[in-house]
Amino acid sequence: MTSKESSIELLDYDNAEGLLAALRQIVNQDTEIEGPVRGVTVRCIKLAGHSDDEVRMWAAEALGMKVVPSPSEAIEIANCLAQPGDGEVAYWAATMLGRLGCDGIEGVAALIDCIEHSSFLPARERSAWALAQIGSGASQAIETLRLAVDENLPRLSRLANEAIREIERSKG
Amino acid sequence: MGLFFRTTKTPSNSKQSGEKLKTTRSVFDYVPIGRWFGPVISIGGVCTALFFVLTGRVDLSKLDQLSGGEAELTAGATSIPVDPIAISQLGARSLETIRIASFNIQMFGQKKSTSRMIPEVPGVDILGTIAQIVSQFDLIAIQEVRGGDGTPVQRLVDLLNASGLRYTAVVSEPIGRTSQTECYAFVWDETRIQWAQGSAYVVQDAADRMHREPMVSTFRALVDPRSGRAPFSFTIINAHTDPDEVTVKATSNEINVLDDVFVRVRQYEYDQRGEEDCILVGDLNVDANSLQELALIPNVFSIAGDLKTNTRRTATYDHILIDREMTREYTGRFGVIDFERDLGLSVEQALAVSDHMALWAEFSAYEAQQPPIIAAGPSAAFQN
Numbered sequence: 001m002t003s004k005e006s007s008i009e010l011l012d013y014d015n016a017e018g019l020l021a022a023l024r025q026i027v028n029q030d031t032e033i034e035g036p037v038r039g040v041t042v043r044c045i046k047l048a049g050h051s052d053d054e055v056r057m058w059a060a061e062a063l064g065m066k067v068v069p070s071p072s073e074a075i076e077i078a079n080c081l082a083q084p085g086d087g088e089v090a091y092w093a094a095t096m097l098g099r100l101g102c103d104g105i106e107g108v109a110a111l112i113d114c115i116e117h118s119s120f121l122p123a124r125e126r127s128a129w130a131l132a133q134i135g136s137g138a139s140q141a142i143e144t145l146r147l148a149v150d151e152n153l154p155r156l157s158r159l160a161n162e163a164i165r166e167i168e169r170s171k172g
Numbered sequence: 173m174g175l176f177f178r179t180t181k182t183p184s185n186s187k188q189s190g191e192k193l194k195t196t197r198s199v200f201d202y203v204p205i206g207r208w209f210g211p212v213i214s215i216g217g218v219c220t221a222l223f224f225v226l227t228g229r230v231d232l233s234k235l236d237q238l239s240g241g242e243a244e245l246t247a248g249a250t251s252i253p254v255d256p257i258a259i260s261q262l263g264a265r266s267l268e269t270i271r272i273a274s275f276n277i278q279m280f281g282q283k284k285s286t287s288r289m290i291p292e293v294p295g296v297d298i299l300g301t302i303a304q305i306v307s308q309f310d311l312i313a314i315q316e317v318r319g320g321d322g323t324p325v326q327r328l329v330d331l332l333n334a335s336g337l338r339y340t341a342v343v344s345e346p347i348g349r350t351s352q353t354e355c356y357a358f359v360w361d362e363t364r365i366q367w368a369q370g371s372a373y374v375v376q377d378a379a380d381r382m383h384r385e386p387m388v389s390t391f392r393a394l395v396d397p398r399s400g401r402a403p404f405s406f407t408i409i410n411a412h413t414d415p416d417e418v419t420v421k422a423t424s425n426e427i428n429v430l431d432d433v434f435v436r437v438r439q440y441e442y443d444q445r446g447e448e449d450c451i452l453v454g455d456l457n458v459d460a461n462s463l464q465e466l467a468l469i470p471n472v473f474s475i476a477g478d479l480k481t482n483t484r485r486t487a488t489y490d491h492i493l494i495d496r497e498m499t500r501e502y503t504g505r506f507g508v509i510d511f512e513r514d515l516g517l518s519v520e521q522a523l524a525v526s527d528h529m530a531l532w533a534e535f536s537a538y539e540a541q542q543p544p545i546i547a548a549g550p551s552a553a554f555q556n
Binding site for chain 2: 021024027028030032033054056057058060061064073087090091095098099121122125129154155158159162
């Protein structure tokens with residue numbers, strides 16, 4: 001199976017029409033035959049904060065089902081998370097770092113920062129979830145997660161609790 | 173841990189509401205916003221131009237306590253001119269049975285609901301094809317309605333009815349954690365299905381265990397009263413899980429919340445309406461082997477099984493789950509509407525319609541014999 005790398009070029013289009021065509025191509029890719037959509041994660045994350053609603057919607061659809069991050073993209077994804085701005089961008093950056101599992105370790109600092117400082121609750125929750133997926137490599141996040149557990153936010157508290165358990169379990 | 177439901181209650185002046193609704197032939201009951209609001213009233217800021225709704229909550233841990241406001245229903249969105257679709261039945265519908273379907277209409281929003289033909293994918297009538305698919309069923313549960321005000325569903329219903337049919341719908345509030353919210357909808361053929369008025373609600377999830385809390389409503393088949401037989405009535409749960417929250421590794425796996433939803437909704441509906449039949453449908457983003465705790469509910473199984481439900485026929489995402497002991501009305505007939513095989517579309521054309529096929533199952537229009545019931549619940553308020 002080969003990865004779909006050709007969309008990277010298409011996603012360099014700045015106009016909404018070109019972007020939409022490229023995003024539709026990603027969304028409609030047959031991943032069973034052509035393999036997972038790789039190499040477009042960072043671009044799609046940024047498009048999740050695009051000014052055009054239609055582009056945002058299709059970018060979220062692509063990220064939701066088709067885009068598979070590569071370990072080599074982890075630092076750039078973490079940079080997306082670290083940049084202040086659109087909460088949706090942070091949400092998807094955290095999601096992609098979580099999908100990387102233990103390969104998302106480069107994003108741990110950014111995930112901690114998101115939990116501590118983001119004003120967008122879904123991004124904070126996804127960051128806690130992502131730390132659980134990363135596991136033992138996220139042990140430096142324990143203190144932040146403990147503070148999150150004590151917040152009066154049921155989902156964040158639960159996910160932070162689960163992340164602590166997962167990190168400690170995977171440390172053995 | 174208690175799952176809460178938010179409810180739409182029967183209008184205080186249902187006759188008045190009914191008259192309003194009759195004028196449009198589309199019953200658009202907007203299931204209200206309740207996620208962040210208290211138990212008494214929440215008037216959704218998203219769609220108040222179209223719908224006036226008050227909402228209530230039911231704490232299922234205290235099933236006898238019901239608090240909430242009353243709803244005034246208004247007509248749906250302004251009708252838009254539509255060209256009729258050509259209805260070609262995949263099979264004649266029987267008076268003895270009803271067909272129920274689940275259909276994730278990928279990103280069913282402004283663009284898709286206003287597109288008959290699109291230049292990117294020539295030769296396919298997008299909304300017409302969706303309407304053609306819907307017209308094969310008596311009741312269809314739709315996922316991924318975008319836009320927040322139910323307008324895409326209204327357009328779909330308008331198109332169906334402009335083609336000589338009599339469909340109507342109920343649409344949920346927009347649901348989701350990010351800006352990419354989705355609505356659920358139930359669309360049904362008024363000549364064959366009756367809605368239990370005020371029965372629609374979105375499961376209230378105070379602990380926020382699900383990205384998109386399921387929508388619930390109760391229906392029954394319309395049968396010839398001269399038959400002397402009770403019509404099949406049922407509660408249907410419409411769900412769309414988050415693919416990142418159904419993986420085995422995920423500790424907060426939504427599939428393992430849905431089993432709680434199924435059990436509690438079934439108990440609640442039995443207590444409230446005497447309803448015993450509960451059907452869970454939707455895009456669960458897992459195959460039959462990954463139904464985890466859902467598959468552990470005694471007698472509950474996925475009708476779809478291993479049947480591929482995505483448009484490319486490579487994966488099973490969609491399910492119709494029933495309790496085989498309670499819902500004996502299931503006839504054993506099920507399937508998918510395959511866009512390529514059944515509608516003659518190319519892959520590209522099919523994908524322009526949706527990345528999911530419609531999954532369906534057939535049920536008797538009449539209640540099957542059930543084991544003796546100790547105490548019957550109150551009757552459901554079915555819409556006339």
